[in-house]
Each structure stands twice: as structure tokens, then as C-alpha cells.
Amino acid sequence: MSGYRERAAFEIREQRPAETVTPIMRKLVADSAVTIGHLPNDARERAEGARAYAASHLEELHAVLRRRLAERGIGYHRAATAEEAVAAVRRLLGESRRVAKSKSMVAEEVGLTHALREAGMDVLETDIGEYIVDIEGRGPSHITAPALHLNRQRIKEMLERSGRPLESDDPTLLSRYVRDVVGEFFGDCEAAITGANAVIAASGRIGVVENEGNVSLGVSHPRLHIVITGIEKVVADEAAALAVFEVLAPSATAQPLTAFTHFLADPAPGQERHIVFVDNGRSAIAADPRYREVLQCIRCGACMNGCPVYRTAGGLSYGSPYMGPIGAVISPLIWRDGRYSDLPFASSLCGRCTEACPVGIPLHRMLLDLRADAVDDRRAGGRLERVAWRNWSRAFRGRRRAQLATSLGRIGLRTGGWLLRGRDEDRRRAPAAVARRSLEMLQAEPVALFEETTLAEEPAPNDIVALFQARAAALGVEVVSRYAEEQGDRVLEAAAGIAATGSVLLLGDAAARRPLLGARRVVVRLAADRIVRYPRELADRLGDGEALILTGASRTADIEKQIVRGIHGSERLVVVLE
């Protein structure tokens, strides 16, 4: 099996991921910082607190959760290994043949789609990005944007190979083409599988976020809904879930919240709902104080968005369902057979991942610990390297020997290059050992200057209603004070609004997702005095049943990160302020 270096070199040579990925990520990181800046300063700290509590009280929270889920009639299942997880899902699916699957990293981890297809089931990836990489067959290259490595031309070619000719490679057209394929499948599928972002122990509700509406279809359409997620995804209560959601979408995609934030409760009459919690090594991680904090991860991808190694060699070079810095940490912890022992070395240790992580995981420190583990277990560092370090440490024990070693190093560098170089295409050359030089270069005329393009952000209105209007409008929501009813409107009443994110909260029957998605236009009436400033203030307004936070219209950015509105569900969302 090839290692990280071979895969990375191949990707860099053949696919040139940096050309697509770097500009997108530079913009995303800058936009994320702006979006996070719309929240109070303690947002990351609160999210970290919520996740740290969960990671250190896993079994306690599961004990409570199990009772709450039973009260709601939701099945609780626990799988120790990937094989057990697949077996549990297969058992729950029973005779179901057509299965709509939405995005779940844990499903990737246990190889669920593949296993179900092997068993003769017709499984469709319903997330647009997942649908595309499923056709490509090389797997996702990013945790939240699976098809990030593919540009529109490549995507068009692939869709045409599996489907019909398409008029253009416009992301709107491509996204809607996949939407239609997926929508048709939902028409007669028997079961849906989704992931989860925060399973709430105190109330037994399941928090799931999504943009496209395929999860909305999955949870409301077929008679059977199965959630597959890691055991660490539990959180204590609604406040903890909201603390996570406050930072999740800003860190992942620079959105204030995703289009849909679901709080799923009792299954509808005639429907069954189950959760399969996958351990697969997580209990062992929880028991190791050096790595426990990695279970705080909310799978936002901020660490890879900022990572220069990820940007340069792309997500596929990791060869794991989990890529980037978080992948380099959790892959060797989940798969202990050594297949990912070289991933912790795929980092220059610049520390940007740790800085970017919204839940305080010390990623680059963990990478260092994992390197030491790999060397201790003899899974990294071959015989030659071991001898080299032993001699190096001997040399630096004596000053004279060290000076000799230094001189040899200098000669080596001058005569051939030590920094350098595996292959001819590596253009780096040994730098000159310049001690004395003139001021010529210092005083040479500067030849170019980049244009300063940083946009000054509009100051946010302080008035809560004005803030709501501004943020909702930025998401393409029409905010009006009166409206004329049109045919096909679905008119609903909001239980609350969130100013900082431009969102509305729907409870109970209003949260019913099928009629919502089927409407030509969604009209939400919102009393101005029900607007709060931040998501966190909704903790005691979520009721006890189904709840749904709508933030802008259904959308996707799975093709070149370009936003396309109106995927499953109307592109028109009207809020009537009263």
C-alpha cells in the first residue's frame, strides 16, 4: 500500500489540487473570521465547554439519553466496531431495498454505503457533493465539501457519464440536475439514513444541520429513518447543542447557520426512528488523556480549510475518510493497524489547525504525540533513520563532535543540497551561505505591489430588528411588513427569530418538513418582539417536540463553493415582520 508521500506527490503532479483549493480556502478562512465575529467573543469558548463536557462524561450522558430516547420511541443501538455498525443498520433496514443516504462521516468511516450495496440494496447518496464523488469513485476530499477537488467541467463530464447530456457546466444547472435525480429517488424510497451533529441527552432530541433539504426529505419521507453517528456526538442539553451550532456553520462554510437546523423528536405515526451509535475505538480514545480532546471535534473542517499541507496536496492524499489535520490525528487512533501511521507526519507543525479549531483541540500537539507513538511502536522511522538520530544525539552530546558534524553538514549542503531534492521537478536549490553582501538588493526599486482589496464591512445595526432585517436580507430572505398571499404559499408562524443569523424558529406542526419543501414560497410571520440576538438565547424556547431553525432558503455550495439556492425546497423565503 502506498504511503502519504506517494499519494501526495501523485496528487500534486497529476491533479494540482492547490490551484482549485487554495483560492477557495483563502476566501473561506477570511469569510469565516467575519462570520464568527458576528457572535459574542465567548462563542468558541462556550462551544469548547459544551464539547469538553461531553467528551469527559460520555457514558453518563448516554445513560440519560437512552432513557429519553426510549420515552420518545426512538431506538437506541450501540456498535462497538465498524462491522457491528454495518450489521446493526442492515438489521434495521430489514427488507428495505431503496435507501436514501445523506452525508455522514461515520458512514464513510464504517464503509456503510459500500456494505449495503454489496448486500444488494439500492443506496443513493443524496447530498450533491457526495453524489458527485460517489460517481467519481475516489471518495470525498473534504469533510464538508466532498467534491471540492473537482471543478465544474470535470463534474459535468462525470454527471454525463452516468446520466444524460447537459447543456452547460453552470453550477446552478449541475446542482439542479442532481437535485432532480435525488428528488425522484425520494419519491419511492423505503428508508433514509442520516448523520447527526448533536444528540441531546436531556431531551432525547437529535440535532442535524444541512443546507440542501435532503436531510429534511429523509427524516420526513420514508417510513424508516436511521441515524448513524459516533458515540461522542452526544451533548448535555439544548444550550450545549446551540453552543455547538453557533460556531459550526461559521467555521465550516462561513454561514451564520445552515439553511436547516433540525431538532428531531418523536417519530411521526407510522414512522420508525433509530440511532446507531458507533464506538469503533472512541472509548479507547476517551480513556487516553493525551487524545481525549479529539472527541470534542464537531467535524466543521476549519482545521483543513486553513492547513497549508491540505491545500497543497489535497484531501485525497490522506487516503482516509478523515483528511486534513483532524484526519491525521483521528485516522491512526481509529484504525490502530498502522495503515495511517504516517499521517501525523503530514504537517509542517505551523499550528494553524490548533488556532482555527473552534472547540479548542490542540491538534498540532497531538500530531507530535502521535509521531512519538509511531516511532515507539516501530510503525514510523525505518532502520536508517533510527541509526541517524542515534548518531545525531551522540554528536550533540559533545561540543567538539557537534562542531565536526556541523562542518560536515555545511560541506554536504554546499556540494549537493541537503534540503533537496527527491525529484527533478523540485526546483529548490541550496541557498547561498552569504555572510557579507552589499545593500544593492535592499535599495533596488520595488517592482510590484498587490492591490489592497480588503472590504470594509458595513457596521452592524445595534437595533435588534434592524439587525435581523440586514442579516436575513444578506441570505436572500425577503423581509417585508405585509404581503399578498399567492397560490402555493405555505404560511407559518415563527416562535422566534434570531437577529445575528437572520433565522426563524418553527415549532411543532410548523416544523413539518414535507409541506415546507413542497411549497412554492414559504411565508413566515414573525412578531418583532420575539426576535432574540443570538442562537444561544433560544435554549428555553425550543419546546419539547420537533423544532426547526430556518436560515435562508435551501441551498448548496458543493460545486466550486458557488452558492445555488432552491435545492430541495423553495428558493423564496419571505419573513413578514409584525
Place this chain on the structure above:
Amino acid sequence: MGKLGLFVPCYMSVLRPGEADFAERVLRALGEDPEVIEGRCCGQPAFNSGFRAESKTVGRELLREAGAFEVVVTPSGSCTSMVQHYLPELFEGSRREAAGALGKRFIEFTSYVAGHPRRADLSFRLAGTVAYHDSCHARRELGLTGTVVSLLAQVDGLEVRRLRYEDECCGFGGTFSVKLPEVAAGMVGGKLEDVEATGAHVLVSTDLSCLAHIESMAKGRGVPLETWSIAELLAKALG
């Protein structure tokens, strides 16, 4: 006690023998009488490669030597961070405390100069334009960006240009650039483009290791670029 040490990192002796003279000149101008510590290493190369026992053996020698000094000025953000943050963790119990206390004696060269009580007595003057490369360890582990940039701003006649993507790594990463040369070359290629976009022909940084890496790509691509440590710049600005 009371003595000032000037630690010459191992890679500096390899890459640019004589480089430490620049730091020494600036320290002397401040009225200090530094004693050079050479032939030692902070242990970072082995540490980052996962070879902790070897790292500890080597780092211990440096700490032992530091015992003779009150302050050890280190012209490298990377080594300073290693000694302060990571090396002590290789020891247990009371030894860890002792190593931590010794580690605290190390201070990065630029921040030592910026905070020196006689700093105001010196005037730096040098006409020209430089770009500034913010090393990851100086930036994130030591939080030095502001200190360095404001010290550079005090050099009369010097225009300092910031990189647009200043917080992105150059891809050196010590043994990283040796073990994953394809990735490291890709990273430094992007960094060099960012440097070129500033228009400056001299790049300065607290860390010579990053500079050597960037210069190696400039050389390979035929980009006219010199890389100077901040110590070199300040020494020349003394007149």
C-alpha cells in the same frame, strides 16, 4: 549568574556560518557582553520526528549550558519555542520544573532587543525596502508578530511590506521539508509568489530556517531575492 548567553542554533552554523556575528554586534551596541553558545541543539529536529529520547539527550546538554547564564538570547523563534514549550515536557517531576525554569531563560533575539532598557539609546538607520516573513513559531507559539513589526518600524528610512498571506507557513517545518519534499516545494512556491507580490527584493524574518527554505526556491526559479535575518538587518542599520 548575570551573564548573557547568545545561543547559535545548530542549523545556523550549517546554513550561514558567521550569521551569529550580526546578533552579537547588536547586543554589544546595547552594552551587553554576550558569550556565544555553540555546538548545541534544542533537540527539535528529533522531537518533531518522533524521536523523543534522542531529543531529550541533546536538549539536556543545552539546558545544562544555559544554567550558567541569566538570559540566553536566541536568534530563532523556532528554537526558543522548542526550549520554552516542548523540551521541559520530556522530563518528569522535579526535573520538568527545573527544565521549565531553565527554558524560561531563553528569549528570542528580536523581543530581547525590543524590550531592552537601553534600546532607546540606539538608533537604527537603513534606507531601502524589505518584506517581512512571519515565522509560524514566532507568530503562534511566541506571539511575536507585533513586537517584530514595531521594532522594524523604528528603523529609519526602511519601508517594511507585509505579506498578503502572512499567516501561511512557508513549508520548511524542519524534517518535514526533507520527508515530504513534494509538499514542501508546493508550499514554498506559493509563499514565494506572495513575497514577489510585495515587490521587495530582501525578505527578513526572525527565523533563518524559513528564510533559507524560501531562498532555495527563489534560487531555483531565478527570482532575485536575498533573505536576511532581523539580526543582520539591525546590525547593518547600526551604521
